Amino acid sequence: MVIQIDGTNTLNKGAELMLVALLEQIEKHHPEATVYYNTNNIGEKSQKFSTNLAIHQRFWLRNSKYPVGVLRRLKLPYTFFTSKHPVKGVNLLLDAAGFQFSDQWNYTKERLDELENYYKKLKSKGTKIIFLPQAFGPFKTNEGKRAVEIINKYADIIFAREEISYNFILEAGADKDKVQLCTDFTLLVKGVLPKLDIQLKDKVCIIPNKKMITHANSSKNEYLSVMGDLISIIRESGREPFLLNHEGIGDLEICNLISKNSNKPLDILNGFNAKEVKGIIGSSYMVISSRFHGVASALNQGVPCLSTSWNHKYEMLFNDFGLSKDYIIGLKPEIGELNKVVKTLLDKTENEIVRDKLKESRVKIDKKVNEMWNLIWNKNI
Numbered sequence: 001m002v003i004q005i006d007g008t009n010t011l012n013k014g015a016e017l018m019l020v021a022l023l024e025q026i027e028k029h030h031p032e033a034t035v036y037y038n039t040n041n042i043g044e045k046s047q048k049f050s051t052n053l054a055i056h057q058r059f060w061l062r063n064s065k066y067p068v069g070v071l072r073r074l075k076l077p078y079t080f081f082t083s084k085h086p087v088k089g090v091n092l093l094l095d096a097a098g099f100q101f102s103d104q105w106n107y108t109k110e111r112l113d114e115l116e117n118y119y120k121k122l123k124s125k126g127t128k129i130i131f132l133p134q135a136f137g138p139f140k141t142n143e144g145k146r147a148v149e150i151i152n153k154y155a156d157i158i159f160a161r162e163e164i165s166y167n168f169i170l171e172a173g174a175d176k177d178k179v180q181l182c183t184d185f186t187l188l189v190k191g192v193l194p195k196l197d198i199q200l201k202d203k204v205c206i207i208p209n210k211k212m213i214t215h216a217n218s219s220k221n222e223y224l225s226v227m228g229d230l231i232s233i234i235r236e237s238g239r240e241p242f243l244l245n246h247e248g249i250g251d252l253e254i255c256n257l258i259s260k261n262s263n264k265p266l267d268i269l270n271g272f273n274a275k276e277v278k279g280i281i282g283s284s285y286m287v288i289s290s291r292f293h294g295v296a297s298a299l300n301q302g303v304p305c306l307s308t309s310w311n312h313k314y315e316m317l318f319n320d321f322g323l324s325k326d327y328i329i330g331l332k333p334e335i336g337e338l339n340k341v342v343k344t345l346l347d348k349t350e351n352e353i354v355r356d357k358l359k360e361s362r363v364k365i366d367k368k369v370n371e372m373w374n375l376i377w378n379k380n381i
Helices: 013-029 065-073 109-124 142-154 163-171 220-236 248-261 274-282 292-299 312-320 335-346 348-377
Strands: 002-006 034-038 054-056 092-095 099-101 128-136 157-160 179-181 204-207 241-244 286-289 305-307
Touching (some): 128 142, 157 163, 204 274, 220 241, 220 335, 274 292, 286 292, 286 335, 292 305, 305 335
Parallel strands (some): 092 128, 099 128, 204 241, 286 305
C-alpha cells in the first residue's frame, strides 16, 4: 500500500505532532506501507523520523525553494515543485492540515483551480482521500464556498475537529454523509522529556504565537502587554514562568521580545522536536498557550491551561475537555479578572481538581479518536 501524508511539516510543532501521530498509526495498522511525506513547507529538507516505515519525499519538493522563487517571478507555472503535484500510484491520501479551508485564507481563483486539478488527478487514479480532523470555516465568500465544493467533490471522508467547523462546512454545502466529527487526534502520541538545563517542576510554560498579532486584530504592543501582565501575576504568586517556542523564527522573535520586556529575563526553550515539546508541556505545572497544539498537548496530558485565541478552534478544544470559555484570555482583559483566573489555576488545590477533570475527559476522547482510526482503516482501502 502507498499512503501519502498531506498538510504537515516540521516547522510548526503542532503540524509535526500530527505527522508523528499519523506515522504511528500507519506503522501500527500497515507496517508494510510505503509513505510519501508531502510537506506543505516549501523547500523542507529530508527528515529523519523515528519509525520503521519506508518514507519518501519527492526530490523536487525537497529542493523547491529556488525553482519556485524563480518561476513565480517569471509568472510561470510552478505546481510541479509544490505539494500540489499529484504522485502516481497513491492508494490513500491522509490530509492532516490543522486549518486550511476558511474565508480567513483569502484563496484566489488560481489557487482553487490548482487544488481542484490536484484532487481530480489523484481521484482519477483511484486514490482515496480523507481529511483528518481539522478546523473549517467560516465560508461566506464565493471562494470559501468553492473550496468546500472542491473537497466535498473529491473526498471520501471529511473530519471536522469540532461542532462549529462541522456546522460551517455543512452550511457551505458539504454532503452530510461524508462529514464526520472527531476531536484532535494527537492525544495518542506520548511526549518525551528531553534533557534540559532547567527544572520544569512547579514552573509555568508560556507558548507565544505570532498569529496573535497577524490574525487576531491586535497590535504587537497589546499582545506583549498581556504577556507581561501574565508573567507578573505568575511571579507574584511565587512561581517562575518560562517560554517555549512552538514554531520557527517568527515565534522565537516573539519569545525574545517577551523576555526582553520583562523585569527579569525568562528561560526560552527552543529547537526541540514535536514529541519533546509535548514532553516539556506535560511536565509543567501549568500552561498558557497561544498555539492550538500547545493547548491540546496540555489538556490531553492533564495539565491545567489558559489560552489566547484568534479562531473558534481554541474555544471548542476546551469544550471537548468539559471546560468553559472562561479559560480563554482576551487581549484587553480587565487586570482584576486576569489576576483571578491565573491565580485560581496556580492554586494547588484547584490545579489538582482541574487535572482530575482533564484525565476523566481524556478517557472519552481516547475512545472517539480510536473509533475514527477504525473507520479509516475499514474504509475498503
